[in-house]
Amino acid sequence: MVKRVTSREVARAAGVSPALVSRVMTGKGHVAEATSARIREAAAALGWQHNALAASMVTGDAPLIAVVTARLEFDWRAQVLSRLLAAFEEMGVAPMMFYAAEEDRVAALIAETGRWQTRGVVVTAGDVDPGLAGSILRQGRFVAGLNRPVPAAGGYAVGTDNAAAGAQAAELLARAGRRRIAVLAGPPDSRAGGERARGFVGAASGASVVHTPGMTAADGAAAAEEWLALPPGSRPDGVFAANDMLAIGFIDGLRTAGVRVPDDVALIGFDNLPASSWAPYDLATFAQPVSLMVEGVLAHIDATRRPGGAGPAQGGMERLPATPILRSSLGLAAPEGEDSGERP
Amino acid sequence: MVKRVTSREVARAAGVSPALVSRVMTGKGHVAEATSARIREAAAALGWQHNALAASMVTGDAPLIAVVTARLEFDWRAQVLSRLLAAFEEMGVAPMMFYAAEEDRVAALIAETGRWQTRGVVVTAGDVDPGLAGSILRQGRFVAGLNRPVPAAGGYAVGTDNAAAGAQAAELLARAGRRRIAVLAGPPDSRAGGERARGFVGAASGASVVHTPGMTAADGAAAAEEWLALPPGSRPDGVFAANDMLAIGFIDGLRTAGVRVPDDVALIGFDNLPASSWAPYDLATFAQPVSLMVEGVLAHIDATRRPGGAGPAQGGMERLPATPILRSSLGLAAPEGEDSGERP
DNA sequence: GTGAAAGCGCTAACAT
DNA sequence: ATGTTAGCGCTTTCAC
Numbered sequence: 131m132v133k134r135v136t137s138r139e140v141a142r143a144a145g146v147s148p149a150l151v152s153r154v155m156t157g158k159g160h161v162a163e164a165t166s167a168r169i170r171e172a173a174a175a176l177g178w179q180h181n182a183l184a185a186s187m188v189t190g191d192a193p194l195i196a197v198v199t200a201r202l203e204f205d206w207r208a209q210v211l212s213r214l215l216a217a218f219e220e221m222g223v224a225p226m227m228f229y230a231a232e233e234d235r236v237a238a239l240i241a242e243t244g245r246w247q248t249r250g251v252v253v254t255a256g257d258v259d260p261g262l263a264g265s266i267l268r269q270g271r272f273v274a275g276l277n278r279p280v281p282a283a284g285g286y287a288v289g290t291d292n293a294a295a296g297a298q299a300a301e302l303l304a305r306a307g308r309r310r311i312a313v314l315a316g317p318p319d320s321r322a323g324g325e326r327a328r329g330f331v332g333a334a335s336g337a338s339v340v341h342t343p344g345m346t347a348a349d350g351a352a353a354a355e356e357w358l359a360l361p362p363g364s365r366p367d368g369v370f371a372a373n374d375m376l377a378i379g380f381i382d383g384l385r386t387a388g389v390r391v392p393d394d395v396a397l398i399g400f401d402n403l404p405a406s407s408w409a410p411y412d413l414a415t416f417a418q419p420v421s422l423m424v425e426g427v428l429a430h431i432d433a434t435r436r437p438g439g440a441g442p443a444q445g446g447m448e449r450l451p452a453t454p455i456l457r458s459s460l461g462l463a464a465p466e467g468e469d470s471g472e473r474p
Numbered sequence: 475m476v477k478r479v480t481s482r483e484v485a486r487a488a489g490v491s492p493a494l495v496s497r498v499m500t501g502k503g504h505v506a507e508a509t510s511a512r513i514r515e516a517a518a519a520l521g522w523q524h525n526a527l528a529a530s531m532v533t534g535d536a537p538l539i540a541v542v543t544a545r546l547e548f549d550w551r552a553q554v555l556s557r558l559l560a561a562f563e564e565m566g567v568a569p570m571m572f573y574a575a576e577e578d579r580v581a582a583l584i585a586e587t588g589r590w591q592t593r594g595v596v597v598t599a600g601d602v603d604p605g606l607a608g609s610i611l612r613q614g615r616f617v618a619g620l621n622r623p624v625p626a627a628g629g630y631a632v633g634t635d636n637a638a639a640g641a642q643a644a645e646l647l648a649r650a651g652r653r654r655i656a657v658l659a660g661p662p663d664s665r666a667g668g669e670r671a672r673g674f675v676g677a678a679s680g681a682s683v684v685h686t687p688g689m690t691a692a693d694g695a696a697a698a699e700e701w702l703a704l705p706p707g708s709r710p711d712g713v714f715a716a717n718d719m720l721a722i723g724f725i726d727g728l729r730t731a732g733v734r735v736p737d738d739v740a741l742i743g744f745d746n747l748p749a750s751s752w753a754p755y756d757l758a759t760f761a762q763p764v765s766l767m768v769e770g771v772l773a774h775i776d777a778t779r780r781p782g783g784a785g786p787a788q789g790g791m792e793r794l795p796a797t798p799i800l801r802s803s804l805g806l807a808a809p810e811g812e813d814s815g816e817r818p
Numbered sequence: 819g820t821g822a823a824a825g826c827g828c829t830a831a832c833a834t
Numbered sequence: 835a836t837g838t839t840a841g842c843g844c845t846t847t848c849a850c
Contacts, residue, residue, distance in 0.1 A: 134534070134613075136843055147821045152845050159846095162819060177609065182589040183536060184843035187527050188826045190478070197571075202556045208546040215543075215573035219583075224590065225571045227541075229559035239563075245526040246568065265521065269478075347752060375748075382753035408691060409726035410754035480827055491837045496829055503830095506835060528827035532842045 135178040144172035155180045182224075186247060193223040195431070196243035200230040200255035205401055206418050207254055210276060213424045214252065223249065230255050237262060244269070250434065252427060253278060258285070272434045274427045277322065279447045288426040291449035292322055295416045296329025298454060299370040299398050300337060302414070306396045306461045308368025312338040314353050314380065316345040316372045323372040326400060330370050338366065345372065347379030354383025357395075367395055374399040374406045374415055381411060381459070392461030402455050414460035416452035423450060479522040488516035499524045526568075530591060537567040539775070540587035544574040544599035549745055550762050551598055554620060557768045558596065567593065574599050581606060588613070594778065596771060597622060602629070616778045618771045621666065623791045632770040634762045635793035636666055640673025642798060643714040643742050644681060646758070650740045650805045652712025656682040658697050658724065660689040660716045667716040670744060674714050682710065689716065691723030698727025701739075711739055718743040718750045718759055725755060725803070736805030746799050758804035760796035767794060 137151040144151070146165060153159040154169045161169075172178075186192035195218055202208045218225045226246060228239040236256025243251045243266075250272030263273045263282035273280050275287035296313070303311050313330045316323030318341050331337045340356065342349040350371065357365055357380075371377035377399030381391055391397055399406060402417035426448055456462060481495040488495070490509060497503040498513045505513075516522075530536035539562055546552045562569045570590060572583040580600025587595045587610075594616030607617045607626035617624050619631035640657070647655050657674045660667030662685050675681045684700065686693040694715065701709055701724075715721035721743030725735055735741055743750060746761035770792055800806060 134843090138843075148843090149821060149845075150819090153820090156845075160819060165819080179585075179588045181591065181843055183527055183531050183591050184826090185845070186826095187525075187531055187828090188843085188845045190826070192527060199559075202546060202552040208552050212546045212573075215571050216575050218571075219573045219575065225573075227559050227562075227569045227571055229556075229563045229569075231560050231563065241523075244523045247525065247527050347748065378752065386753060404691065405749050408722065409730060478827090482827075492828075493830085493838080494836065497836090500829075504835060509835080525827055528842090529829070530842095531844090532827085532829045534842070 134181075135176045137178065137180070140169065140172045140176055140178045143176060144169045155185075190247075192247040192249070194246055194248040195223050195225050196228055196240075196246070196248040196251045197225050198228045198230065198236060198239050198243070198251060198253045198255060200233070200236075205403055206277070206420060209420050210254060210424060213420065214427065217424065217428050233257075240266070240273075244271075250274065250431065252276065253280070258282075272431060274430055275447070276423060276427065286427070286430040287447040288423045288450060289447055290322070290418045290423070291451050292325035293329030293332070294449070295400065295452040295454075296326040296331075296370065297333035298329075299326075299416075300330045300334035302398060302454065302456075302460060302462070303368035303370065303396055304334065306368065306392070308366075308396050308461075310364070310366045311336075311368040311370070312340055312366035314350065314369060314371040314376050315339050315341050316349075316376065317341060317343060320345065320372070326370070326372045342376065345376055347375050347382070350376040350379025350381075351383035352379075354380045354387070354389075357384065358387050358389070365395075369395055369397050371397065371399045374401045374403040374413060377413055377415070377459075378403075378405060378411055381413070392459050396461040397459040398454075400452070402453075406455070407457070412458045414457040415455050417455055418452055419450040426450070478525075479520045481522065481524075484513065484516045484520055484522045487520060488513045499529075534591075536591040536593070538590055538592040539567050539569050540572055540584075540590070540592040540595045541569050542572045542574065542580060542583050542587070542595060542597045542599060544577070544580075549747055550621070550764060553764050554598060554768060557764065558771065561768065561772050577601075584610070584617075588615075594618065594775065596620065597624070602626075616775060618774055619791070620767055620771065630771070630774040631791040632767045632794060633791055634666070634767070634796050636669035636796075637673030637676070638793070639744065639760045639796040639798075640670040640675075640714065641677035642673075643670075643760075644674045644678035646742060646798065646800075646804060646806070647712035647714065647740055648678065650712065650736070652710075652740050652805075654708070654710045655680075655712040655714070656684055656710035658694065658713060658715040658720050659683050659685050660693075660720065661685060661687060664689065664716070670714070670716045686720065689720055691719050691726070694720040694723025694725075695727035696723075698724045698731070698733075701728065702731050702733070709739075713739055713741050715741065715743045718745045718747040718757060721757055721759070721803075722747075722749060722755055725757070736803050740805040741803040742798075744796070746797075750799070751801070756802045758801040759799050761799055762796055763794040770794070 138148050141148040141151045151169055153161050154166050230236045233256045237259045240262055252274045254276045258275050258280045260281040263280050263285050266273050267284040273285045277289040280287045313327045315327035327339050342353055399413050399415040402415045406413040406415045482492050485492040485495045495513055497505050498510050574580045577600045581603045584606055596618045598620045602619050602624045604625040607624050607629050610617050611628040617629045621633040624631045657671045659671035671683050686697055743757050743759040746759045750757040750759045
């Protein structure tokens with residue numbers, strides 16, 4: 131550790147008091163143009179940087195936001211993070227990451243965020259404990275859940291309307307003339323998968339639910355094996371996969387056995403992965419409202435900084451609609467909306 | 475902002491001096507078991523959390539590490555980040571993210587990291603300015619570049635040995651009996667693409683270099699158009715794509731025109747994306763040494779914390795070998811190494 | 819427009 | 835084993 135330059139030294143070099151240096155940095159109070167310039171020069175000459183730690187301590191407000199996250203291989207998480215980080219950068223707040231190796235570490239991580247005087251927490255993984263959220267909220271900090279509820283008064287949560295999308299999937303498959311339909315729901319404990327499946331089943335009586343151990347392409351391929359093992363007469367001819375990975379693995383598995391998509395099985399996935407638009411798949415899917423979710427979070431953060439504080443958001447979760455992307459895997463004769471084919 | 479609880483209040487509640495509370499938190503100095511317990515109880519009762527900001531200020535060492543990054547859609551970046559964040563979490567240091575919306579913001583971001591008294595900077599995007607790196611290093615902080623050099627004495631850098639992999643790609647295509655070979659190098663200003671292409675060309679005289687505007691599947695498909703536009707006699711029969719996205723788009727483009735892979739064109743990509751192993755592609759590729767890169771960075775950070783400081787690393791970049799993943803797109807009769815097929 | 823003085827919440831000698 | 839005393843580097847009244 132080398133001796134650090136302090137604002138006092140800058141002040142002395144510029145022939146002013148430390149208070150003036152502070153005023154120049156914070157922009158609060160009036161400083162003569164000439165003095166300000168002299169101070170900046172002195173700072174540059176000494177290589178001084180404004181110490182954010184010290185400043186935060188005395189003001190009691192650190193321009194810090196905590197982001198609780200987990201495996202970034204998940205598409206929506208990486209996307210959402212990219213945009214959140216870009217926005218925070220622009221807002222001039224520094225994001226601190228709290229990475230959960232295991233889902234059950236999330237509560238501990240959320241608690242940790244308080245040690246750094248962060249303005250609040252954005253949670254993109256795991257579950258938000260009501261008591262914990264409440265205590266953070268009571269400190270005047272915010273708690274924002276992405277694709278997960280924040281069950282506490284004053285908490286904010288946005289997410290994809292999975293159930294509505296599920297219902298829409300059922301409707302699309304019906305419109306494509308499919309009668310025996312099924313949903314690949316992912317693991318029984320998958321929140322998103324469960325919601326999508328419930329919406330699907332709710333809109334289509336008689337739909338069957340197939341759980342898979344995970345939500346990878348390999349799990350989709352395994353589901354294809356199961357499909358092939360069914361007596362031909364009872365095989366579903368329309369399938370909604372809770373995500374694109376599952377759908378892609380399912381397609382690959384079916385094709386290996388000579389089954390045709392969409393002729394033999396119509397298919398729709400979820401996530402609008404880049405791969406869904408690739409030639410071998412041309413997979414119909416749903417695009418998550420990533421931009422809107424991020425905007426929602428940013429708007430909430432912004433609201434908590436203003437006089438009135440955040441609005442009346444009371445533990446409910448704002449549900450944003452996913453956008454159906456119609457592609458040939460659905461086997462719809464003539465999609466009324468043109469295939470947008472846009473990337474996520 | 476609500477009135478915050480301080481260690482002094484905890485001390486009073488526990489009937490001790492503030493110093494003891496500090497000792498319990500830092501674990502330095504001896505505290506009687508009973509006293510320690512009393513203090514912890516008081517803290518819990520008051521809902522007090524140790525203030526990391528204040529502690530860091532007085533010790534002069536904040537357990538903070540800056541990570542400069544950019545678009546997380548890039549596969550290796552998301553992978554590397556996941557592991558780095560997990561490791562930092564385990565080390566008990568908090569990662570602060572500095573997100574570069576544009577490559578040319580990187581220098582400014584690296585400079586910013588000093589304001590938070592971070593122990594050092596891990597750079598995963600853009601270029602590291604030598605002067606800037608030098609001044610950070612002189613402050614006793616570390617600078618670690620991932621897949622980019624840190625041109626300053628004491629800086630550390632690890633990355634994939636792109637040139638060696640390029641050479642190996644050429645060799646593999648030769649072994650597959652290909653004579654007219656080419657490389658899809660990506661944009662002329664792509665560092666990784668350029669290195670891979672140079673290694674390829676260096677190992678195979680007569681190889682042609684094709685630049686593409688970007689490195690997406692769409693760019694690969696456009697390259698396929700170009701390939702098809704060539705007179706049949708002069709079309710390359712072996713292609714090395716600087717990444718899997720490009721390769722996949724190229725395959726899709728060729729197939730649409732009835733060209734067969736590997737019969738008409740043998741192909742090898744780079745990155746070992748999950749998609750490379752999917753049935754329609756079964757794309758030979760190279761896996762980046764992600765784990766080793768991360769380990770290198772962690773070891774360097776660890777070294778900088780010890781007495782001797784970091785080793786003699788002097789601006790050079792540690793080059794780690796990419797692992798070839800042999801798959802059917804290469805058209806090798808009998809791969810001597812079994813297809814590992816492992817995911818990245 | 820500028821300076822002096824008093825802390826922010828904690829830790830680190832140095833005492834005891 | 836515990837308490838006392840100075841600060842860390844900055845911001846903020848309150849004077850002038």
